[in-house]
Amino acid sequence: MTYCAALKMNNHLIFMSDTRTNAGVDNIxxxxxxxxxxxxxxxxxxxxxxxxxxxxxxxxSLLDERSKAPEERDPTILQAPTLFQVARLIADTLNEVVNERAEEGQDAEAAFRATLIMGGQIEGMEPRLFLIYPEGNFIEASSETPFFQIGETKYGRPIILRAFDPDMTVEQALRLLCVSFDSTLRANLSVGMPLDVHVYEADSLDEGAQFRIDEANPAFSVISKGWGDALKLALEGLPEFTVPSR
Amino acid sequence: MTYCAALKMNNHLIFMSDTRTNAGVDNIxxxxxxxxxxxxxxxxxxxxxxxxxxxxxxxxSLLDERSKAPEERDPTILQAPTLFQVARLIADTLNEVVNERAEEGQDAEAAFRATLIMGGQIEGMEPRLFLIYPEGNFIEASSETPFFQIGETKYGRPIILRAFDPDMTVEQALRLLCVSFDSTLRANLSVGMPLDVHVYEADSLDEGAQFRIDEANPAFSVISKGWGDALKLALEGLPEFTVPSR
Known part of the structure; x- marks a missing residue:
């Protein structure tokens, strides 16, 4: 499995993904x-x-090859005029790959499915964030739903639902994602360290900060450990639930 | 969908279940x-x-009917000598129901599947808690895994993993379950109020406290609201995550 999450903030797009893949628990x-x-x-x-x-x-690989040899396929994701068109190109490529396998007699189409998150910015336009479904259709993040998750999304969802605010600072958003990933890592063996992170600053039109968080990352460890303690304290701070008298 | 959780504590078994069923979102x-x-x-x-x-x-219904007319099926769950035998009887009944439907030409066996949690106590023996799988086999809660969840388990799992301790008081355990259910209720429309609760006190051999928590329950509301605020505070109390310098 996998866990990836992307946040659309007022001035940034933030992406985080794990790196574990598995075909059964003994093939990681x-x-x-x-x-x-x-x-x-x-x-x-x-x-x-x-x-x-x-x-x-x-x-x-196809997206990458075509972007380097654009004569083969026009436009490529590096030429498409809008991010909507980029999303369409990626969705078409996804469909192409899945259908190719299905045509080759592997009728278990479901087995070849994939879900994607794509975000970024093109000069002169707003940053945008898309979720591309296995069927090849896609949706865009809005102010009502300013984040997307794919893969093993459930463990890490409640804290994002509760705490995410597009006005957060980058540092606060990264902390939130660390907590969301930590909950998932603890609950599901199929999601694993290291984590890849990309922080895109709106209107920079530059890749910006890209880095990896591994098991030894002190900031992540402090958040992970601190979150466990803070959760217990938060719980203890709530009133206890008394059994109603009969 | 559904969410049910059961905790095996030192002196109690605590059960909590939601009450929403759905066949599609428009048939709730x-x-x-x-x-x-x-x-x-x-x-x-x-x-x-x-x-x-x-x-x-x-x-x-079958378990109930047979317990009232034991001559039809011997032993019933009210006669079986151990809870292990009760679990076996229930698992057999589950298999019987699913296979009956499958035999009648409804080959989508998967569609008729169910997962069960069963717990309780028989005089002279310890309280026990079992998880019965759709296949009819089952496992028992142990000191390493002193709780079970079925249905939509993922949203409410991290907090139980982090905070459950069999030494808790009943009031603390109910608070924990309220938080776990609250996270699930917020994230998934297919889990809904009211919640049924059963608190069984070890060696009482009496049904004990059984009650329902509905939307208007003030204690649940305070915990739900307080948890949202406490989570945000807990998050804010953690160090922020600074983007590493390149």
Whole structure:
């Protein structure tokens, strides 16, 4: 499985993804699930992937190859005029990969499914964030739903629902994502460290900060440990629930 | 969907279940998912159900009918000598119901699946707690895993993982369950109020406290509201995560 989350803030897009892939619990590997393409000063596009690894790797490879040899396929994600068109291109590529496998006699189409999050900015336009479904359709984040999650989303969802605010600072948002990922890492073996992070600053049109959080990261460890203690304290601060008298 | 959780404490078993059932989002109903049978002074058995409603209702009806007309089926859950045998009887009844439907040409066996939690005590023996799988096999709670969840388990799992301790008081455990259910209720429309609660006191061999928590319950409301605020405070109390310098 996988856990990826993206937040659309007032002045930033923040992406975080884990790196564990598994085919059964005895076949665990580490793969990057976050990919960024950019034309400095013109566009930045970040993609996160969940689902069948062969599918997502093929999608990323095709997008990458085509962006380097644009004569083969026009426009590429580095040329499409809007992020909506970029989302459409990525969705079409996803469909192409899944259908190719399905045509080759592997009728278990469900097994090849993947879900993607794509966000970024093109010069002269607003930053945008999309969730691309396995079926190839997609939705865009709005002020009502300013974040997306894919993969093993449930463990880490309540805290984002409760605490996310697009007005947060980057440091606060990263702290929130660390807590959301920590809850997921603890509950589900199929989500694992290290975590990839990308912080895109609106209107910078530059890839910006990209870094990895591993088991030894002191800031993550402090948040993880602190969160456990803080949760217990928070719980203890609530009134106890008394059994109603009969 | 459904959310049920049961905690095995040092001196109590605590059960909590929601009451929402749905076949699609436009077909929502309210059904009890917690059932208790007892022979005062001799045994108490509580069952919680998740999965196909027709299956779980049939299982409960069969268990109930047979306990009232034991000549039909011997032993019944009110006669079986141990809770292990009770778990086996319930699992067999579950298999019987599912296979009956499957034989009648409804080959979508998966659609009729159900998962159950059963706990209680028989005179002279320890209180025990079991999780019965759709396949009809089952596991028992131990000191390493002193709680079970069924249905929509993920949203409410991190807080139980972090905070549950079998040494808690009943009031603390109920508070913890309220928080776990609150996280689930907020995240998933298919889990809904009111909540049924059963607190069984070890060695009482009496049904004990059974009550319902509805939307208007002031104690639950205070915990729900307080938890949102406490979570935000807990988060704010953690160090922020600074983007590493490149």
């Amino acid at each position: 590997s580490k793969f990057r699930k976050m990919f960024t393409w950019s034309v400095p000063g013109e566009r930045v596009i970040t993609l996160m992937t969940a689902g069948n690894l062969a599918t997502t790797q093929a999608v990323v | 109903s309210k059904f009890r998912k917690m059932f208790t049978w007892s022979v005062p002074g001799e045994r108490v058995i509580t069952l919680m159900t998740a999965g196909n409603l027709a299956t779980t209702q049939a299982v409960v």
